[in-house]
Every structure is written in C-alpha cells, then in structure tokens.
Amino acid sequence: xxxxxxxxxxxxxxxxxxxxxxxxxxxxxxxxxxxxxxxxxxxxxxxxxxxxxxxxxxxxxxxxxxxxxxxxxxxxxxxxxxxxxxxxxxxxxxxxxxxxxxxxxxxxxxxxxxxxxxxxxxxxxxxxxxxxxxxxxxxxxxxxxxxxxxxxxxxxxxxxxxxxxxxxxxxxxxxxxxxxxxxxxxxxxxxxxxxxxxxxxxxxxxxxxxxxxxxxxxxxxxxxxxxxxxxxxxxxxxxxxxxxxxxxxxx
Amino acid sequence: xxxxxxxxxxxxxxxxxxxxxxxxxxxxxxxxxxxxxxxxxxxxxxxxxxxxxxxxxxxxxxxxxxxxxxxxxxxxxxxxxxxxxxxxxxxxxxxxxxxxxxxxxxxxxxxxxxxxxxxxxxxxxxxxxxxxxxxxxxxxxxxxxxxxxxxxxxxxxxxxxxxxxxxxxxxxxxxxxxxxxxxxxxxxxxxxxxxxxxxxxxxxxxxxxxxxxxxxxxxxxxxxxxxxxxxxxxxxxxxxxxxxxxxxxxxxxxxxxxxxxxxxxxxxxxxxxxxxxxxxxxxxxxxxxxxxxxxxxxxxxxxxxxxxxxxxxxxxxxxxxxxxxxxxxxxxxxxxxxxxxxxxxxxxxxxxxxxxxxxxxxxxxxxxxxxxxxxxxxxxxxxxxxx
Ligand SMILES: Cc1ncc(C[n+]2csc(CCOP(=O)(O)OP(=O)(O)O)c2C)c(N)n1
Ligand code: SF4
Ligand SMILES: [Mg+2]
Numbered sequence: 001x002x003x004x005x006x007x008x009x010x011x012x013x014x015x016x017x018x019x020x021x022x023x024x025x026x027x028x029x030x031x032x033x034x035x036x037x038x039x040x041x042x043x044x045x046x047x048x049x050x051x052x053x054x055x056x057x058x059x060x061x062x063x064x065x066x067x068x069x070x071x072x073x074x075x076x077x078x079x080x081x082x083x084x085x086x087x088x089x090x091x092x093x094x095x096x097x098x099x100x101x102x103x104x105x106x107x108x109x110x111x112x113x114x115x116x117x118x119x120x121x122x123x124x125x126x127x128x129x130x131x132x133x134x135x136x137x138x139x140x141x142x143x144x145x146x147x148x149x150x151x152x153x154x155x156x157x158x159x160x161x162x163x164x165x166x167x168x169x170x171x172x173x174x175x176x177x178x179x180x181x182x183x184x185x186x187x188x189x190x191x192x193x194x195x196x197x198x199x200x201x202x203x204x205x206x207x208x209x210x211x212x213x214x215x216x217x218x219x220x221x222x223x224x225x226x227x228x229x230x231x232x233x234x235x236x237x238x239x240x241x242x243x244x245x246x247x248x249x250x251x
Numbered sequence: 252x253x254x255x256x257x258x259x260x261x262x263x264x265x266x267x268x269x270x271x272x273x274x275x276x277x278x279x280x281x282x283x284x285x286x287x288x289x290x291x292x293x294x295x296x297x298x299x300x301x302x303x304x305x306x307x308x309x310x311x312x313x314x315x316x317x318x319x320x321x322x323x324x325x326x327x328x329x330x331x332x333x334x335x336x337x338x339x340x341x342x343x344x345x346x347x348x349x350x351x352x353x354x355x356x357x358x359x360x361x362x363x364x365x366x367x368x369x370x371x372x373x374x375x376x377x378x379x380x381x382x383x384x385x386x387x388x389x390x391x392x393x394x395x396x397x398x399x400x401x402x403x404x405x406x407x408x409x410x411x412x413x414x415x416x417x418x419x420x421x422x423x424x425x426x427x428x429x430x431x432x433x434x435x436x437x438x439x440x441x442x443x444x445x446x447x448x449x450x451x452x453x454x455x456x457x458x459x460x461x462x463x464x465x466x467x468x469x470x471x472x473x474x475x476x477x478x479x480x481x482x483x484x485x486x487x488x489x490x491x492x493x494x495x496x497x498x499x500x501x502x503x504x505x506x507x508x509x510x511x512x513x514x515x516x517x518x519x520x521x522x523x524x525x526x527x528x529x530x531x532x533x534x535x536x537x538x539x540x541x542x543x544x545x546x547x548x549x550x551x552x553x554x555x556x557x558x559x560x561x562x563x564x565x566x567x568x569x570x571x572x573x574x575x576x577x578x579x580x581x582x583x584x585x586x587x588x589x590x591x592x593x594x595x596x597x598x599x600x601x602x603x604x605x606x607x608x609x610x611x612x613x614x615x616x617x618x619x620x621x622x623x624x625x626x627x628x629x630x631x632x633x634x635x636x637x638x
Contacts, residue, residue: 043452047317048463057461063450065320066463068343071313074305078317078325081301082275083451086321104313107306 008032010041012061021221023211024053026178027120027187031089032060034192038199044087045079047072051093052126052213070101073108076115087198089116094135095125098160102134105164109204112169116194117206119160122213123232130216134158137235141218157235161208165241171203173241177210177233179225186238193245202245210236255430261286263399263431264354264418265294268326271403272438273352274300275318275325277311279333282366283422284356287328308333312340312353319344319351320462322449324406324440328354330422331372332363334380341415342381346464348448348479350409352402353387354418356425359587367587368422368510373564376419377538384476386483388416388490389537391508395429397535403435408490410446412482419537421560423510423589492535493544497523501530503599504548506569507558508534510589515558517592522599529599537565545572554602556610558582558590563611578602583611 007013010032018025035041041062048056050069057064063086067075072090080088097105097119108115124142125131132142132149135157139148149157161175172194176187187209194205210232212224219227258266265287268276276295278288288304295302301318305311311327318325329337334355344351357372359365379385388408392398401418409416450460466472494512497519498504507515512533522529532548534541549555554577557566563581570579582598584590598609607615 042455045450054465057463061459063453063460064463065317065347065450065461066465067316068313068339071309071316071340074310074313075317075320077303077310078275078277078314078319079321079450080317081303081314082318082321082323082325086451103306104310107310111303 008036010035010061012059014058016059017055018052019215021212021214021224022052023122023178023209023213024120026184027118027209027211028056028059030184030188030191031091031118033188034195035060035062037192038195040087040195040199043085044089047075047079047088047090049090049092049096050127051096053091053093053120054127056091070096070099071104072096072101073104073113073115073117077108077111077113080113080115087116087195089118089195091118092120093126094119094121094123095133098134098158105160106167109164109167109170109206112171112203114198114201114203116198118191118194119206119208120211121160121208121236122211123157124213124216126213126216137231140231159236161206161241164206169204170206170242171244172197172205174243175208175210175236175238175241177228177238179210179212179228197245200245205245208236210238253432253434255432257428258395258399258431259286259426259428260395260398260420261356261425262290263395264328264402264425265290267399267433268352268402269294269298269300270433270435270437271324271406272440272443273324273326273402273406274298274440275315275323276300276327277303277305277314277318278327278329279305279308279311281330281333283358283368283425284328284330284354286425287354308336309339312337315351316340316344316347316349319349320347320450322446322451324352326352326354326402328356330356330358331360331369334372334375338381341387342379342383342385343464344415345379345381345385345387346383347462348413349415349462350406350413351415352405352409352418353415354420357419357421365587366422368424368426368560368589369585369587370421370509370511370560371564371585372419373537373559373561376417377540377568385479386414386538388412388414388486390416390418391535391537392418392420392424393509393512393533394431395424395427396431398424399431400434403438412486414482414486419509421510422587487539490536491539491541491544493541494533494535495544496531496533498530498532498548500528502528502553503556503602504530504532504552505556505558505595505599506532506534506545506565508537508565511558511560514590514592515595518595518599521592522596527599527603534565540568540572542568542572545569546574549573549576553577555579556582556595556598556602558595560584560588560590562613581611582609
C-alpha cells in the first residue's frame with residue numbers, strides 16, 4: 001500500500017517544539033514537501049530566525065544557519081552571492097521581519113536578491129510571550145498593549161506584502177493562509193513557486209503566511225482560526241500582489 | 252624583496268585582502284575608510300568575487316556572516332561608529348566559530364566624534380565588544396606596508412583557529428601614502444584547504460552542516476564556550492606578535508601600537524642620540540597581548556610609558572602584565588590628535604627626572620576640575636563655560 005502522506009525527506013525526523021495548532025508546523029511541512037518535489041534538498045540552505053522558529057535549522061534536513069534577530073535577508077545575501085548554485089531561503093516571523101529586520105528585508109528586495117523569503121505573520125511576538133508586533137491588529141490585546149492596540153498611541157499595522165510590492169526589483173509577492181485545507185493547498189502552490197523562481201533565477205520571491213498563535217492569543221486553536229478568518233484577513237487580504245516571474249506553461 | 256610602490260593605506264589594505272583571496276566584501280560608507288569599499292566595488296568584480304554596498308553596518312556584518320558560512324574569505328571594513336553597529340554580527344560570528352576579517356579604521360569618538368584617526372576602540376576590539384564571552388584576534392599595523400600584508404595573516408589565523416580577526420588601524424594610517432610592497436604571492440582561493448564545516452552543496456557524503464551560536468540545552472553552551480576557550484589558550488600561547496627596538500639596555504620602555512608607535516619610534520631615535528636609554532615595545536597582536544614579554548621587560552627597566560591616542564586603554568593590559576613591579580605612565584592624546592614625538596621625548600625625560608611634564612594622570616584632571624567649573628557649587632564658573 002502506498003501511504004497517502006509520508007514524512008517529507010526534507011524534514012528531520014525529530015519532534016518539534018511548536019504548540020498544538022501552531023501555523024509554523026504546517027508551513028515547515030509545506031516547505032519540506034516543496035524541497036522534496038523540486039529535488040533541491042541537497043543544495044538548499046535554510047536561515048533560521050530569532051523567534052519561535054529558531055530551531056528551524058534543526059528541523060529542515062538541509063544545511064542551515066541561525067542568524068541574529070531580523071537579519072535573515074542580509075545573511076541570505078551573503079550566502080547566495082557567495083554560492084549562487086545553492087537555494088537560499090530565509091524563514092522569519094513578523095517581529096523579526098517587520099520590526100527589527102525591516103531595513104534588511106526592504107533592501108534585499110530592493111536589490112532584487114535571488115532568494116526566497118517565507119514570512120510568518122501571526123500578529124504577535126510569539127517566542128517572548130505575546131508582546132505587540134508591528135502587525136498586531138488595532139484593538140488586538142497583547143502583553144504590552146493590555147487594553148488592545150490603540151491606533152492613536154501605537155498606530156496601524158504594517159502590511160508588508162503591499163509595501164514590498166512597491167519595489168521594482170521584488171518579483172513575486174503573495175499573501176496566503178493556512179487556515180483551511182484549500183488555503184493550505186494554495187499556500188503550498190505559492191511556496192513552491194517562490195522556490196521555483198529562485199531556481200529559474202527570477203529574483204526576489206516573498207510569501208507572507210497568515211498564521212495563528214493560539215498560545216499567545218490565549219484562545220483555542222479553533223477560535224484562533226476564526227480570528228484569522230474574520231479579523232486578520234480583513235486587515236491582510238489574501239492574494240498575489242506581484243508576479244513578474246516566469247509564466248506557467250499553457251497560460 | 253619586491254620593489255616598493257607608493258600606495259594609500261586604505262587601498263593597500265583592500266588590494267592586500269584581494270591578494271589574500273578575499274572574495275566577498277560588504278560595507279557601508281564612512282570616513283576615513285571609504286577608499287576600501289570604493290576599491291572593492293570594481294576589484295571584486297575583476298577577480299570574480301562579490302561586492303555589496305549594504306544598507307547599514309548591521310546588514311554588512313550579517314552579509315559577512317552568511318558569506319563566511321559558505322567558507323569564502325569574507326571581509327567588511329568600517330570606522331568606529333560603524334564598528335559599534337557591527338558588534339551584534341561580530342558576536343554571532345564569534346559564537347558560530349566563523350573565520351572572517353573585520354577592519355576598523357578608528358576615528359575620534361565617542362558618538363560622532365570626528366573623522367581624524369584615533370585609538371579609542373582598543374577596549375571594544377580586545378575585550379570582544381559585543382555581548383557574550385569571546386575574543387577576536389586583533390592585529391595592529393603601523394605602516395601602509397603592514398596594512399597591505401596583514402589581511403593574509405588575519406585570514407590565516409582566523410581560519411586556523413575559527414576565531415574572527417580584526418585589523419585595528421586608524422584614520423591616519425588609512426589615509427597616508429607610503430612606499431610599500433606585498434611580501435606574498437596572490438592567493439588563489441581554489442587552492443585553499445576545503446572547509447568541511449561550510450554550508451553549500453551536500454552530495455550526500457556528509458551530514459547536514461549547521462552554523463549557529465546557540466546552545467539552549469542544559470550545559471550545552473558552557474561546553475561550547477570551554478571548547479572555544481581551548482583555542483583561545485592556544486592563540487595566547489602561540490600567536491603573540493610584537494616588535495622590539497632598543498629594549499636591551501632601556502631604562503624606560505615605551506609601549507605603543509599603530510601610528511602611536513611611529514611617533515614613539517621617532518622619540519626613541521631622538522632620545523638615543525642624546526644618550527638616553529629608551530626603547531620601544533610595539534604590540535602587533537593586541538589580542539593576544541604580549542603580556543609575557545612586557546613582564547620580562549618590567550624586570551629589567553625602571554619604568555614604562557604608554558603612548559596612546561585615547562584616555563589610556565592599552566595601558567590597562569600593560570599594567571596587568573607589569574603587575575606593580577615598576578611605574579607605568581601614560582602619554583595620552585585623545586580626541587583624534589596625532590601623538591607628537593617631541594612631547595613623548597619630554598614625557599620620557601619627565602619620568603627620568605621625576606617631573607610630570609606631558610605625563611597624563613586622570614587624578615590630576617580631578618584636581619583641575621575641582622578648581623574650575625565642574626563643581627556645581629564653584630562660583631567662579633562663568634555662564635557658558637560649562638560643557
Ligand atoms: C536583538 C534581539 N532583540 C530581542 C530578542 C528577543 N526576541 C526573541 S524572539 C522575539 C520575537 C519574535 O517574534 P516573531 O518574529 O513574531 O516570531 P514568532 O515567535 O511570533 O514566530 C524577540 C523580540 C532577541 N533575541 N534579540
Ligand atoms: S507560541 Fe505561538 S508561534 Fe510560538 S510555537 Fe506556540 S503557537 Fe506557535
Ligand atoms: Mg510573530
């Protein structure tokens with residue numbers, strides 16, 4: 001019998017530390033499947049962020065480097081320019097990418113680095129215990145915004161995908177979600193394309209994944225999914241913001 | 252010996268790095284080292300390397316982190332304020348045991364300071380500088396020739412011990428022109444020994460490689476640090492470099508590095524002509540520091556004089572080495588002022604005669620401050636004289 005699903009070869013067979021229901025696990029699997037399907041595991045280098053995904057360097061079955069908070073895109077630049085024959089991806093959370101690492105992501109995109117960035121937007125600082133992130137929704141409670149994010153005091157969330165799509169050298173930008181099986185499949189397709197682009201030398205490819213953090217949102221996973229669908233998707237609409245890569249065959 | 256050519260310090264350094272096999276450079280503009288990235292921008296392309304003008308010094312050092320992880324000889328250069336920003340990445344590289352070359356063409360500080368040469372970053376360079384328990388191999392050239400030849404030495408030491416290396420020079424050295432020659436043939440990076448730990452393509456003959464600075468499991472980090480400390484111990488034992496001049500019969504030994512050592516040497520020559528027994532000990536490696544050598548000299552001479560373009564930083568290491576055996580004096584030129592040979596001569600004579608001319612003492616400043624405007628209750632302070 002052929003198993004319907006098996007563990008991707010690109011995931012090391014060890015338990016992860018992610019909380020039940022966490023979006024990180026799902027996205028890890030999608031990336032690993034992509035690496036298997038594109039047969040790039042042996043030449044892929046993963047950059048693990050500072051955040052809940054810090055151990056991504058242990059989880060992906062490929063060469064890996066763990067970098068300083070927010071600096072993934074700069075590290076990716078050094079890796080890719082030194083070894084253009086490798087496939088380099090930077091995996092980052094929203095605190096990592098949209099706050100402390102905002103300069104690095106913007107300039108890597110502006111330079112048109114031929115890299116793949118996977119951006120996990122869970123509207124919160126997960127690892128440090130639920131502080132407000134640049135992506136936290138107005139009204140959303142965080143440990144450093146106990147009354148909810150106040151537009152007057154803390155401004156409005158940053159929509160990174162929309163922002164980056166203004167940059168000419170960014171080639172492919174899509175926002176996806178992993179809340180339903182259909183959306184997971186769409187997310188997989190987007191992630192795969194973001195890696196294929198790098199293989200084809202298209203240039204900077206960026207996938208924002210809306211993800212849940214039941215632990216720090218303080219709700220059950222099901223409630224968390226509801227929050228994602230009703231609240232997050234309003235602030236962060238799904239879709240392709242830019243696609244200047246190779247067109248798919250037959251289209 | 253190769254014929255000498257006239258070169259500017261920063262360019263001699265950049266070309267020296269290329270010759271040493273550096274094939275990745277990232278940097279951000281800052282005076283007085285701008286010639287380094289400018290030179291690299293076209294030269295790396297010529298030799299098939301990569302050059303990136305980074306968006307900040309933070310990005311530049313993290314690009315070096317990525318590049319060095321692939322095993323390439325990678326370098327960044329900056330000057331004091333920029334090197335402060337690099338500390339995060341330097342700490343990560345030290346923690347991840349990655350070899351690389353960082354150049355600091357020191358300028359006046361703290362803060363924006365000025366753009367002239369200074370030696371105010373000695374502590375930052377030799378104590379680690381960023382967070383955590385680590386060291387850098389720190390080389391201090393004192394000529395354009397050494398600026399050109401030290402990148403190779405820096406890469407070799409850095410790779411041998413997997414400890415990041417720094418060339419700590421200053422704006423004067425970077426900007427001045429001098430005759431120089433390279434004492435080595437250009438290195439072809441392809442001929443360098445493979446680095447089995449490097450990230451890249453895994454043909455299946457090895458396990459996956461991982462580069463990181465963390466060790467979160469109980470006791471893991473301690474183990475990592477102690478393992479690294481073994482290499483630090485070897486470096487301290489085997490890699491100390493210094494230059495010694497007229498120390499054999501010296502009553503006063505001047506200790507100075509970099510451009511200060513040039514002024515000090517001029518003072519030594521002038522004093523020797525007057526029959527005054529003075530010598531120079533020039534640390535070439537600031538870490539590892541020539542502690543043993545200085546301790547030996549302290550058994551023979553009457554006093555030491557540190558000449559520094561700072562409030563006195565290296566003197567801490569000299570005093571530790573001397574361990575109270577003899578007095579250690581300071582001639583200080585902070586604020587990016589070039590040390591003056593004649594003043595160093597006077598300082599040496601002061602030591603021998605027991606006067607205080609040109610000797611620097613922080614406690615003297617306290618006395619002076621008491622008599623001027625720094626005491627709030629001191630009424631002689633006129634408005635506008637408070638800084
Ligand atoms: C320079 C620095 N600042 C702060 C931290 C502490 N820190 C660790 S993880 C983290 C937040 C990560 O949040 P995010 O990027 O959203 O990732 P998540 O955990 O939500 O996946 C912070 C601030 C650090 N490690 N380094
Ligand atoms: S804290 Fe949140 S982001 Fe982190 S593993 Fe748990 S659910 Fe995921
Ligand atoms: Mg987050």
